[in-house]
Amino acid sequence: MRARTLILGACVLLLLAAPPLATWIGQPYYIELLRRVMIFAIAAVSLNLILGYGGLVSFGHAAYLGVGGYSVGILAFYGIHNGWLQWAVAILASALVAFAIGAISVRTRGIYFIMITLAFTQMLYYLGISVEEYGGDDGMRLKVKSQFSGLVDLADPVTFYYLVLVLLLGCMYVVHRVVHSRFGMVIRAAKSNEARSRAIGFSPYPYQLAAFVIAGSMCGLAGALLANHTAYIAPAFMDWTRSGEIMFMVILGGMATAPGPALGAFALLVVEDLLAGWTQHWQVIVGPLLVLCVLFFKRGLAGLLPGGKDG
Amino acid sequence: MNFILLFEQALNGLQFGVMLFLMAAGLTLVFGIMNLVNLAHGSLYMVGAYLTVAAVQWTGSYPLGVLLGLLGTLVVGMLVEVVALRTLYERDHLDQVLATFGLMLFFNELIAILWGRAALYTSLPAYLQGFIEIIPGSIYPVYRALVIGVGLVVGAVLWYVVAKTRLGMLIRAGASNRTMVAALGINIRMLYTVVFGFGAALAGLAGLMAGPIYAVQPGMGELILIQVLVVIVIGGIGSVRGALVGALIVGMVDTLGRAFLKPLLAHFISPPAAEAAGPALASMLIYLLMAVVLAVRPAGLFPAKSS
Numbered sequence: 001m002r003a004r005t006l007i008l009g010a011c012v013l014l015l016l017a018a019p020p021l022a023t024w025i026g027q028p029y030y031i032e033l034l035r036r037v038m039i040f041a042i043a044a045v046s047l048n049l050i051l052g053y054g055g056l057v058s059f060g061h062a063a064y065l066g067v068g069g070y071s072v073g074i075l076a077f078y079g080i081h082n083g084w085l086q087w088a089v090a091i092l093a094s095a096l097v098a099f100a101i102g103a104i105s106v107r108t109r110g111i112y113f114i115m116i117t118l119a120f121t122q123m124l125y126y127l128g129i130s131v132e133e134y135g136g137d138d139g140m141r142l143k144v145k146s147q148f149s150g151l152v153d154l155a156d157p158v159t160f161y162y163l164v165l166v167l168l169l170g171c172m173y174v175v176h177r178v179v180h181s182r183f184g185m186v187i188r189a190a191k192s193n194e195a196r197s198r199a200i201g202f203s204p205y206p207y208q209l210a211a212f213v214i215a216g217s218m219c220g221l222a223g224a225l226l227a228n229h230t231a232y233i234a235p236a237f238m239d240w241t242r243s244g245e246i247m248f249m250v251i252l253g254g255m256a257t258a259p260g261p262a263l264g265a266f267a268l269l270v271v272e273d274l275l276a277g278w279t280q281h282w283q284v285i286v287g288p289l290l291v292l293c294v295l296f297f298k299r300g301l302a303g304l305l306p307g308g309k310d311g
Numbered sequence: 312m313n314f315i316l317l318f319e320q321a322l323n324g325l326q327f328g329v330m331l332f333l334m335a336a337g338l339t340l341v342f343g344i345m346n347l348v349n350l351a352h353g354s355l356y357m358v359g360a361y362l363t364v365a366a367v368q369w370t371g372s373y374p375l376g377v378l379l380g381l382l383g384t385l386v387v388g389m390l391v392e393v394v395a396l397r398t399l400y401e402r403d404h405l406d407q408v409l410a411t412f413g414l415m416l417f418f419n420e421l422i423a424i425l426w427g428r429a430a431l432y433t434s435l436p437a438y439l440q441g442f443i444e445i446i447p448g449s450i451y452p453v454y455r456a457l458v459i460g461v462g463l464v465v466g467a468v469l470w471y472v473v474a475k476t477r478l479g480m481l482i483r484a485g486a487s488n489r490t491m492v493a494a495l496g497i498n499i500r501m502l503y504t505v506v507f508g509f510g511a512a513l514a515g516l517a518g519l520m521a522g523p524i525y526a527v528q529p530g531m532g533e534l535i536l537i538q539v540l541v542v543i544v545i546g547g548i549g550s551v552r553g554a555l556v557g558a559l560i561v562g563m564v565d566t567l568g569r570a571f572l573k574p575l576l577a578h579f580i581s582p583p584a585a586e587a588a589g590p591a592l593a594s595m596l597i598y599l600l601m602a603v604v605l606a607v608r609p610a611g612l613f614p615a616k617s618s
Contacts, residue, residue: 104602107609119537122537248412281423283416286413288413290410
């Protein structure tokens with residue numbers, strides 16, 4: 001446990017020290033890359049709540065990236081740049097969409113659940129493509145980033161970086177608290193044995209639906225961040241390969257572990273970035289890599305860390 | 312809205328439905344029998360389309376090219392089964408989804424390396440380019456009519472094979488109790504490989520028939536894959552009958568929705584609003600349909616009986 005805490009603490013310190021280091025070696029690109037990694041880490045952390053702890057294999061998590069992103073984008077389109085409002089709308093809209101999708105899909109099990117979450121995300125994707133007003137297939141630019149009444153300036157890459165870092169740690173803390181609460185216990189119980197958890201008097205449906213909504217709204221926040229990060233919103237946010245990638249991050253890092261999703265996001269996106277710098281056909285390598293990971297690397301990166309099963 | 316237009320669009324819907332069925336049949340068989348979720352099924356559709364385009368160019372003959380394309384997809388399907396998927400049968404759905412997702416990325420990129428990212432267009436032989444008059448006053452492309460015909464024949468053959476032959480009996484037995492079939496001396500691994508190859512060839516057939524109608528390009532399989540997932544969710548996963556009914560419903564709803572929803576909406580709301588809402592609603596229609604079906608019957612219209 002000690003060694004594990006030390007390693008994870010060192011990771012956080014490295015993330016804290018990254019912007020000055022990157023500036024010092026004259027590579028500000030790394031600030032951008034790490035910020036992107038951390039935004040996806042938030043998405044992966046939120047997915048881990050339902051996938052890892054709850055056993056709900058949602059193949060549509062990118063939907064909330066899109067909903068969050070479009071909330072910011074559409075408000076900005078109508079000249080509302082207030083970040084508090086934009087992000088609150090992003091989180092609430094994602095929660096609403098997650099409630100609608102979850103209300104239907106959480107009732108189903110196994111493969112139906114996977115396919116239904118996928119199909120609903122695809123529905124939102126086509127909705128994004130067919131609404132010409134907001135750029136259709138091409139998406140739209142976010143000309144002005146979210147404004148926080150002069151408190152936080154997202155236009156400054158380093159400030160934005162630290163904000164994302166704080167939010168990531170905050171989300172990890174929230175998930176940790178949720179999982180270790182009575183509520184989280186029911187979620188985990190339903191995953192390990194649904195019949196038994198029913199027998200002792202817990203109907204999993206409302207709990208799982210609530211977890212689904214929490215995960216969705218957290219991912220919506222990631223979507224709002226991503227829109228500000230890329231200064232651009234497009235239906236591609238909700239592409240189903242995006243959902244697959246987020247899912248892969250969770251598996252690669254280690255399901256149902258606290259640091260896993262963040263480690264997975266880091267590993268996958270950095271590998272992608274390296275490969276993409278080397279060949280435009282990087283997916284021909286990432287694809288088989290994914291297959292190999294699933295077949296032979298089930299415990300994930302967090303499983304390599306010393307210490308207990310769960311941080 | 313005149314009758315002839317409606318008739319033509321209904322035929323288009325049937326043609327699309329038939330193609331969805333060819334895809335859905337393979338996917339649902341593989342799920343029903345091997346309990347495998349195969350997201351790479353769309354890749355086999357793409358492989359079928361590409362191999363056929365290449366084979367037609369190489370041999371200069373359309374029927375020969377189609378035959379080679381089908382055989383090629385069958386071989387690719389069996390190879391994928393033996394190399395990658397065989398180890399996945401015992402895993403949970405999450406592993407299967409991710410691994411086959413990885414395969415799909417691989418195939419998309421491999422095709423892009425081999426043939427480039429630009430869409431290929433195939434030319435049909437002259438005898439398939441004409442039109443026929445199905446009802447007086449309406450002409451319909453021969454090729455699309457052929458697609459409908461082929462799909463219906465394949466559907467009938469599939470039903471015959473599964474319901475009436477020894478192979479079909481083994482397939483049904485394998486679906487209900489794998490261990491028992493193996494204990495009776497049947498090579499179940501071989502049977503699985505054959506079934507998978509069979510499903511791959513059906514996907515390849517759908518892909519090669521789609522080639523001249525839609526564009527042949529990397530990623531072409533993903534679009535139809537998700538529609539096929541909707542089909543088998545509506546029909547009931549693992550049920551071939553459900554796949555047929557689901558495919559026809561989805562094909563019709565999608566095609567008719569795209570054709571008539573906008574003019575229909577214009578009767579109720581202002582034309583500019585219909586202009587904006589029509590296409591958006593039309594592209595969401597099949598997913599809404601799925602949501603309604605699931606809300607009423609969570610296991611689809613024809614739930615498969617085996618556990």
